[in-house]
Amino acid sequence: MKQVVIEALQTASPVPLEPQMVERPLHSQMGDYALPCFSMAKTLRKAPKLIAEEIAAAVSHPAIEKTEAVNGYVNLFLQRDAAAEPVLRPILAKGPTYGSSTIGADGVVTIDMSSPNIAKPFSMGHLRSTVIGNSIALLLEKSGYQPVKINYIGDWGTQFGKLLTAYRKWGSQEAVEQAPIKTLLQLYIRFHEEAEIDPSLNDEGRAAFKALEDGEPDALALWKWFKEESLNEFQRIYELLGVTFDSYNGEAYYNDKMDPVVEWLDSEGLLTESDGALVVDLGEEMPPCLIKKSDGATLYATRDLAAALDRKTTYGFEKSIYVVGNEQSLHFQQIKLVLKQLGCDWAQDITHVPFGMILKDGKKMSTRKGKLVLLEEVLKEAIELAKRNIEAKNPSLENKEEVAKAVGVGAILFSDLKQHRKHDIEFDLEKMLQTEGETGPYLQYSCARAHAVLRKADGRGDEGISSVNDYEWEIITQLQQFPEAVQRATVELDPSIIAKYAIDLAQAFNSFYGNVHILSDATNQSFRLSLVQSVSIVLEESMRLLGMQAPREM
RNA sequence: GUCCUAGUAGCUCAGGGGAUAGAGCGACGGCCUCCUAAGCCGUAGGUCGCAGGUUCGAUUCCUGCCUGGGACGCCA
Numbered sequence: 001m002k003q004v005v006i007e008a009l010q011t012a013s014p015v016p017l018e019p020q021m022v023e024r025p026l027h028s029q030m031g032d033y034a035l036p037c038f039s040m041a042k043t044l045r046k047a048p049k050l051i052a053e054e055i056a057a058a059v060s061h062p063a064i065e066k067t068e069a070v071n072g073y074v075n076l077f078l079q080r081d082a083a084a085e086p087v088l089r090p091i092l093a094k095g096p097t098y099g100s101s102t103i104g105a106d107g108v109v110t111i112d113m114s115s116p117n118i119a120k121p122f123s124m125g126h127l128r129s130t131v132i133g134n135s136i137a138l139l140l141e142k143s144g145y146q147p148v149k150i151n152y153i154g155d156w157g158t159q160f161g162k163l164l165t166a167y168r169k170w171g172s173q174e175a176v177e178q179a180p181i182k183t184l185l186q187l188y189i190r191f192h193e194e195a196e197i198d199p200s201l202n203d204e205g206r207a208a209f210k211a212l213e214d215g216e217p218d219a220l221a222l223w224k225w226f227k228e229e230s231l232n233e234f235q236r237i238y239e240l241l242g243v244t245f246d247s248y249n250g251e252a253y254y255n256d257k258m259d260p261v262v263e264w265l266d267s268e269g270l271l272t273e274s275d276g277a278l279v280v281d282l283g284e285e286m287p288p289c290l291i292k293k294s295d296g297a298t299l300y301a302t303r304d305l306a307a308a309l310d311r312k313t314t315y316g317f318e319k320s321i322y323v324v325g326n327e328q329s330l331h332f333q334q335i336k337l338v339l340k341q342l343g344c345d346w347a348q349d350i351t352h353v354p355f356g357m358i359l360k361d362g363k364k365m366s367t368r369k370g371k372l373v374l375l376e377e378v379l380k381e382a383i384e385l386a387k388r389n390i391e392a393k394n395p396s397l398e399n400k401e402e403v404a405k406a407v408g409v410g411a412i413l414f415s416d417l418k419q420h421r422k423h424d425i426e427f428d429l430e431k432m433l434q435t436e437g438e439t440g441p442y443l444q445y446s447c448a449r450a451h452a453v454l455r456k457a458d459g460r461g462d463e464g465i466s467s468v469n470d471y472e473w474e475i476i477t478q479l480q481q482f483p484e485a486v487q488r489a490t491v492e493l494d495p496s497i498i499a500k501y502a503i504d505l506a507q508a509f510n511s512f513y514g515n516v517h518i519l520s521d522a523t524n525q526s527f528r529l530s531l532v533q534s535v536s537i538v539l540e541e542s543m544r545l546l547g548m549q550a551p552r553e554m
Numbered sequence: 555g556u557c558c559u560a561g562u563a564g565c566u567c568a569g570g571g572g573a574u575a576g577a578g579c580g581a582c583g584g585c586c587u588c589c590u591a592a593g594c595c596g597u598a599g600g601u602c603g604c605a606g607g608u609u610c611g612a613u614u615c616c617u618g619c620c621u622g623g624g625a626c627g628c629c630a
Contacts, residue, residue: 071572436592437577511594514593514595520588
């Protein structure tokens with residue numbers, strides 16, 4: 001559509017036009033497209049106002065209804081009746097694949113996401129990584145890439161030594177079986193409490209981890225058991241969120257893959273000793289990357305290097321994305337630099353997608369002090385609230401449980417995804433449970449309304465389009481922008497672009513719905529029903545891309 | 555101290571070299587004999603952190619400063 005506008009303008013413009021010179025006006029009453037004429041003033045040696053007036057007067061094109069010159073802008077109004085049909089036709093024809101593309105050309109993109117720690121509860125922070133990563137995967141898929149979702153489980157490290165120690169001292173099999181994560185967390189917290197009084201516990205913990213690394217059967221059996229129990233619990237949450245993974249290879253998986261990396265670094269002469277530890281020097285700009293502790297043990301960076309190399313050979317990715325909190329941005333810069341020094345030019349294909357932390361009372365939530373909010377409880381509460389809303393608003397609804405789940409989870413998902421901010425977020429349960437305004441339930445409700453109209457219309461109405469009113473036109477322009485929104489969200493790896501788009505579309509639809517009574521007015525009825533149908537398609541697809549369900553009734 | 559990131563309405567946030575800076579929540583006032591009121595319509599509310607610079611034009615780009623958050627060698 002923009003192409004047509006540029007063509008039309010070009011016939012009247014004294015200078016060649018670039019696509020980016022044409023923009024959307026501030027308000028819809030100013031027209032559909034605008035051409036600011038300020039940049040032409042210099043070369044033409046004329047006042048912008050005058051240039052705009054001349055262009056506006058000269059434009060003549062069947063697709064343009066009228067032009068206006070205002071304050072140095074040429075404002076264009078499209079011929080609505082003619083423009084509407086070409087927007088709706090592809091949506092109705094393609095359905096959910098409207099906006100899909102093959103830009104990705106089947107390129108593989110790995111996504112490091114979720115990555116909860118075994119024996120620790122699933123926190124709100126993990127939620128962000130999980131839902132953002134999941135949505136990015138859906139977006140990539142829609143644009144023709146092959147996403148590979150990797151859950152890099154935190155299943156190794158000194159904390160397991162501590163946990164083993166705590167379990168042997170105070171734990172019981174029954175308690176862990178009954179409530180695995182809760183019990184393990186309590187043990188973990190107790191360990192830190194007692195270690196403050198008796199620091200020798202820390203040595204015991206380290207020793208236990210060493211035993212685990214050395215493959216002591218009893219320690220290994222306990223570790224395996226803890227891991228299984230934890231994964232089972234995580235699985236419940238993933239099912240609720242509707243998220244699946246292609247790989248659960250956690251940190252332990254890379255244990256035997258680190259030595260070769262260290263040897264490689266050494267053979268390239270990149271390792272230097274510093275205070276007994278082995279590091280890769282990264283120059284003046286950046287602190288060195290720690291590869292081995294002074295006691296010979298490996299570190300996070302070592303594991304991540306091994307993981308990156310392993311993923312490159314396993315998947316042959318063209319891009320590797322890490323959805324990890326922004327407190328780790330230095331770490332990823334270091335990883336990329338080390339890989340570059342190893343001669344891996346694909347290091348530039350690694351992208352860190354950072355996000356802010358979730359704070360409680362302005363502070364980081366701490367696992368050790370037990371001061372954290374459990375995602376599962378938040379989800380439960382949201383579902384409860386959705387159920388109460390259904391009882392109050394639509395008690396005759398058939399599959400209440402299912403809808404309550406979709407709406408409750410949708411509220412939590414959306415409250416997280418609509419925000420792009422890398423800024424930290426203050427945890428606010430009340431805000432997350434909102435169902436009014438710019439929320440997940442608002443989108444779902446809009447969609448349910450659209451379906452109600454379609455259900456009751458039942459093939460009625462058969463007039464053509466005589467005129468497109470402002471409400472209808474607003475929807476048309478929104479619908480037309482969907483493919484562009486998908487593309488931008490994909491390129492920028494930013495689901496919030498879709499979230500905002502969906503809100504705009506839903507608002508346009510609700511405004512139309514509230515001001516035009518579709519079924520009792522025969523005017524333009526078939527056109528209006530196509531419009532409603534198109535809205536339901538695009539809204540549903542938007543929600544799908546965010547990982548949300550769209551119930552037909554609620 | 556160095557680096558990263560942010561500072562827009564009472565609150566949560568969009569936007570982004572250009573026309574009167576937008577939503578939602580909260581506040582106030584309307585709208586259900588009518589397709590689901592989880593909705594619609596309206597009112598109030600802003601020196602876009604501060605100071606310079608680049609530009610015909612800066613809230614947007616650059617520099618400095620202030621404030622919040624984070625990272626900065628044996629945690630991940």
